[in-house]
Amino acid sequence: xxxxxxxxxxxxxxxxxxxxxxxxxxxxxxxxxxxxxxxxxxxxxxxxxxxxxxxxxxxxxxxxxxxxxxxxxxxxxxxxxxxxxxxxxxxxxxxxxxxxxxxxxxxxxxxxxxxxxxxxxxxxxxxxxxxxxxxxxxxxxxxxxxxxxxxxxxxxxxxxxxxxxxxxxxxxxxxxxxxxxxxxxxxxxxxxxxxxxxxxxxxxxxxxxxxxxxxxxxxxxxxxxxxxxxxxxxxxxxxxxxxxxxxxxxxxxxxxxxxxxxxxxxxxxxxxxxxxxxxxxxxxxxxxxxxxxxxxxxxxxxxxxxxxxxxxxxxxxxxxxxxxx
Amino acid sequence: xxxxxxxxxxxxxxxxxxxxxxxxxxxxxxxxxxxxxxxxxxxxxxxxxxxxxxxxxxxxxxxxxxxxxxxxxxxxxxxxxxxxxxxxxxxxxxxxxxxxxxxxxxxxxxxxxxxxxxxxxxxxxxxxxxxxxxxxxxxxxxxxxxxxxxxxxxxxxxxxxxxxxx
Numbered sequence: 001x002x003x004x005x006x007x008x009x010x011x012x013x014x015x016x017x018x019x020x021x022x023x024x025x026x027x028x029x030x031x032x033x034x035x036x037x038x039x040x041x042x043x044x045x046x047x048x049x050x051x052x053x054x055x056x057x058x059x060x061x062x063x064x065x066x067x068x069x070x071x072x073x074x075x076x077x078x079x080x081x082x083x084x085x086x087x088x089x090x091x092x093x094x095x096x097x098x099x100x101x102x103x104x105x106x107x108x109x110x111x112x113x114x115x116x117x118x119x120x121x122x123x124x125x126x127x128x129x130x131x132x133x134x135x136x137x138x139x140x141x142x143x144x145x146x147x148x149x150x151x152x153x154x155x156x157x158x159x160x161x162x163x164x165x166x167x168x169x170x171x172x173x174x175x176x177x178x179x180x181x182x183x184x185x186x187x188x189x190x191x192x193x194x195x196x197x198x199x200x201x202x203x204x205x206x207x208x209x210x211x212x213x214x215x216x217x218x219x220x221x222x223x224x225x226x227x228x229x230x231x232x233x234x235x236x237x238x239x240x241x242x243x244x245x246x247x248x249x250x251x252x253x254x255x256x257x258x259x260x261x262x263x264x265x266x267x268x269x270x271x272x273x274x275x276x277x278x279x280x281x282x283x284x285x286x287x288x289x290x291x292x293x294x295x296x297x298x299x300x301x302x303x304x305x306x307x308x309x310x311x312x313x314x315x316x317x318x319x320x321x322x323x324x325x
Numbered sequence: 326x327x328x329x330x331x332x333x334x335x336x337x338x339x340x341x342x343x344x345x346x347x348x349x350x351x352x353x354x355x356x357x358x359x360x361x362x363x364x365x366x367x368x369x370x371x372x373x374x375x376x377x378x379x380x381x382x383x384x385x386x387x388x389x390x391x392x393x394x395x396x397x398x399x400x401x402x403x404x405x406x407x408x409x410x411x412x413x414x415x416x417x418x419x420x421x422x423x424x425x426x427x428x429x430x431x432x433x434x435x436x437x438x439x440x441x442x443x444x445x446x447x448x449x450x451x452x453x454x455x456x457x458x459x460x461x462x463x464x465x466x467x468x469x470x471x472x473x474x475x476x477x478x479x480x481x482x483x484x485x486x487x488x489x490x491x
Contacts, residue, residue, distance in 0.1 A: 157398055158452045179328040188449040192441035199454050200412055200441045205402060206332075206448030222400045222450065224472050227379040229400070249374040251358070251381070251470070253404075254332050256341070261348070270348040274341035278333030278359040278404070280373045280381075281343070284352050295328060304376035321352045322375050325483040 015140030047136035051239030054126035065243025127214035129235040153219035160203035168211035179296035180210035234293035243288040255297030285320040386463035395428040406467025412440035427476015
């Protein structure tokens with residue numbers, strides 16, 4: 001396991017810090033992020049890099065693999081994290097140019113948070129749709145720490161249950177999104193008998209989602225043991241390719257998303273999945289996927305959060321698909 | 326520009342598809358919950374998603390359901406129509422055995438204290454608390470998406486509801 005402590009230094013030309021961890025280094029200029037490792041180097045448009053980095057940080061490395069693109073990414077081992085280049089790219093692997101190092105999460109997490117904070121300029125929100133935010137480019141000017149450190153919604157039972165996550169309103173900074181202006185804002189009628197006010201609970205999930213400020217950011221709104229409802233609002237392109245370490249389900253609540261599905265290990269094309277309102281589809285545990293949403297849409301992402309699943313799949317104890325028929 | 330958000334319903338849904346390139350579409354268990362509910366019996370609990378023991382069921386709500394209870398929280402999301410959810414504080418604390426997965430049906434009108442009710446329309450989610458009995462009522466055919474654990478009454482008919490060919 002890599003143990004070299006992350007370091008940083010400031011580039012005097014553009015004002016950004018450079019970062020290193022293990023044998024990886026990260027730097028940026030006005031337009032691009034540069035990543036170097038002992039056997040190669042990589043460049044990404046810095047807006048795409050920051051959108052991917054934002055998800056990796058906010059989701060604490062998520063379930064499985066967060067591919068920033070088809071070269072760079074992280075793989076979560078829940079306590080440890082692989083940082084890789086070319087690990088899931090067949091050409092890099094054949095050329096033996098791929099590189100991977102493993103860090104304890106407590107080591108890589110603060111580095112990624114620092115990089116996200118330093119490289120995100122005032123006016124750029126990596127969670128917002130491209131049409132709703134400023135530019136990521138240019139020399140360093142200010143920061144947007146308020147946006148990049150948003151608290152992630154994680155209900156313990158269900159949104160709107162007393163003591164749990166609150167509803168979104170104009171007053172708490174959640175106006176209705178421009179593309180959901182036609183979504184009804186009525187709430188369910190609740191008629192609790194005296195003494196049962198805390199148990200007769202409900203809320204308008206569609207209205208709640210219509211007030212989301214962010215895109216491609218699943219947050220937990222309802223829980224049944226380890227079954228987590230993680231709806232999210234999607235617009236433009238999912239900034240990462242998510243490599244599954246377990247079966248994940250999508251339920252399209254509104255509008256339409258097209259998914260590109262590739263082999264998790266090689267990136268070879270496997271399928272396109274076109275999902276419209278009411279469609280339900282599983283993402284098998286051996287693929288990676290990236291979504292395209294031309295209009296802001298509502299997607300219910302459903303996860304089984306059991307920590308045992310990746311190992312059970314790796315050992316062949318459970319299949320990579322949810323059902324066979 | 327004015328945007329129009331498109332939701333589905335029993336009467337109007339436009340199913341997408343899996344377009345395989347080098348894969349079997351059955352691996353994606355692709356279905357449409359409105360299609361499933363349209364061809365289901367009232368309150369049939371048809372699994373449209375399953376992740377080991379956990380399940381999401383598409384339920385056609387029409388008329389009044391039997392009373393049910395689970396050992397764990399469930400949630401009901403109304404995807405179409407309007408559904409009234411009645412809750413009951415059961416007199417029998419052992420109506421559902423500890424560790425039971427999914428809900429169980431209760432015969433007739435179980436004894437207990439009425440807790441009140443919720444009237445939920447499209448997009449509304451209602452908590453079905455653990456150990457509290459519930460029943461649904463809908464004057465017109467409606468659709469519920471139920472977050473639960475697969476139980477004895479969960480119906481699986483994947484070959485019928487899912488895309489099997491290109």
